[in-house]
Structures are given as structure tokens and as C-alpha cells.
């Protein structure tokens with residue numbers, strides 16, 4: 303059984319794989335200042351709750367877009383499982399070519415998204431990841447990563463509005479039923495959620511305009527991928543575990 307670890311800016315997500323779909327997934331906040339012992343405690347609790355045994359883990363891959371947490375998590379999994387983890391990075395990006403300036407700059411989570419999209423669909427793809435950042439990873443029909451677009455994630459935009467103003471509250475991320483806010487919560491929901499639907503559509507349209515020869519599948523993933531209901535019709539597929547699955551594929555492609 304393989305353990306896949308996706309260290310994002312909001313959460314660390316762990317997935318256990320024996321086949322294409324993860325058997326179990328565990329999500330825990332990615333706090334940059336926590337010691338290894340705290341993450342070890344959380345993984346131990348997860349294994350205990352699910353009656354899993356450490357010796358069942360035969361391989362591990364870690365993707366991290368939070369450099370401080372990379373050595374912490376490497377230390378934890380080596381100690382718990384006595385397995386040397388593979389670290390997702392340019393040395394193991396197999397099967398995709400990167401048409402970007404610097405392969406070390408792109409987030410390994412985004413390469414994992416592209417790997418899964420291209421492996422499953424064998425077509426050009428735009429992967430929209432609704433994480434701490436909102437990202438668009440563009441893959442050609444030849445399996446080249448053409449580039450990435452990055453905007454603040456939905457929750458990140460909402461939190462920064464709260465932090466930068468005296469009177470605006472944190473609001474539930476629910477798509478509004480009215481587009482003219484009659485109280486502050488409605489006003490922010492209408493501004494952010496309706497605005498983000500437009501942002502996503504416009505970025506996808508511009509990507510398509512720039513690459514008229516490609517026929518893109520549009521795939522959504524990330525913790526907030528279901529929040530913008532009107533985008534359902536824009537996405538060919540929504541897969542909350544796409545990044546984990548891409549990392550698992552990346553692991554398998556090494557052997």
C-alpha cells in the first residue's frame with residue numbers, strides 16, 4: 303500500500319492507495335510552526351482509528367508547496383514507516399514535458415494535477431484547483447505543461463477582505479440567491495462568489511482563445527471546487543482527489 307502526502311498551504315492531505323482511487327483520505331491543517339511530533343501524533347491517531355498497520359506502507363511520495371514543512375514531514379514518515387519517501391520534483395516528472403521557464407518554480411501539486419488529467423484523458427486539459435490559491439494548469443494534447451495561472455483562492459480573498467477592513471466579517475462561502483446584497487453577508491457573497499464565477503470563466507476563455515488548436519477538457523479539484531455551483535456546466539469533471547491521484551501516478555511511473 304502506498305502513502306501519498308500532499309502538503310498544501312491550508313491542509314496536509316494524506317491518501318492511502320492500493321488502486322486508482324484512494325482507499326482512505328485524511329486531512330489536517332498545515333501549520334508551519336508545528337513540530338514533527340505533532341504531525342506524528344495525528345498520523346498515529348488516523349492509523350489507530352482505521353486499524354491500519356505501519357508495516358503495510360511499502361512506498362511513500364510527498365509533494366510540498368510549503369518548504370518549511372517538507373523536512374518535517376520527511377522526518378515523520380521515515381520514523382513511522384521506515385520507508386524513504388520520494389519527493390515530488392523535476393527529477394521525477396515523467397511523461398509530461400514542461401514548457402515553462404523553470405521546472406523548479408512550478409508547484410509539484412500542479413504537476414500532479416496535470417499528470418492525473420493527462421493520464422486519464424489523454425487530451426489537452428485545463429485543471430482548475432480551488433485551494434489556498436486558485437490555479438489553472440494548462441496541458442496540451444501532446445502532454446506538455448504550457449503554463450499556469452494563479453489568483454487568490456476564494457477563501458483567501460474573503461479572509462484578506464476581512465483582514466484589510468474594519469467592518470467586514472468572515473462569511474459562509476455559499477453561492478448567493480440574490481445578486482444585490484441587502485445586508486453585508488449577502489453583499490460579500492454576491493461580490494466574491496459571483497465575481498469568482500466570472501474570473502474562472504474569463505481565464506478559461508482567454509486560455510482557449512490563445513490556444514485555438516487545442517480541445518481542452520476542463521477539470522476541477524481542490525477543497526473549494528464545489529462552492530461555485532454555476533461552474534458545474536463549465537467543468538467536464540470535478541475530482542476532489544485529483545492531486546493525490548496524480549501523485550500516486552507519479553510514484554508508480556518511477557518503477
Ligand SMILES: Nc1ncnc2c1ncn2[C@@H]1O[C@H](COP(=O)(O)OP(=O)(O)O)[C@@H](O)[C@H]1O
Nearest residue numbers: 310311312313314432433434435457524525526
Ligand atoms: N470538503 C470541503 N468543503 C469545504 N471546504 C473544504 C473542504 N475540503 C477542504 N476545504 C477547505 O478548502 C480550502 C482549500 O483546501 P485545499 O484545496 O486542501 O487547499 P491547499 O491545497 O491550499 O491546502 C481550505 O480552507 C480547506 O479547509
Ligand SMILES: CC(C)(COP(=O)(O)O)[C@@H](O)C(=O)NCCC(=O)O
Nearest residue numbers: 310311312367407408409433434435
Ligand atoms: C500555486 C500554489 C500556491 C498552489 O498551492 P495551494 O493553493 O494548493 O496551497 C503552489 O502550487 C505554489 O506555491 N506554486 C509555486 C508557483 C508556481 O506554481 O508557479
Ligand SMILES: [K+]
Nearest residue numbers: 310411433545
Ligand atoms: K493543493
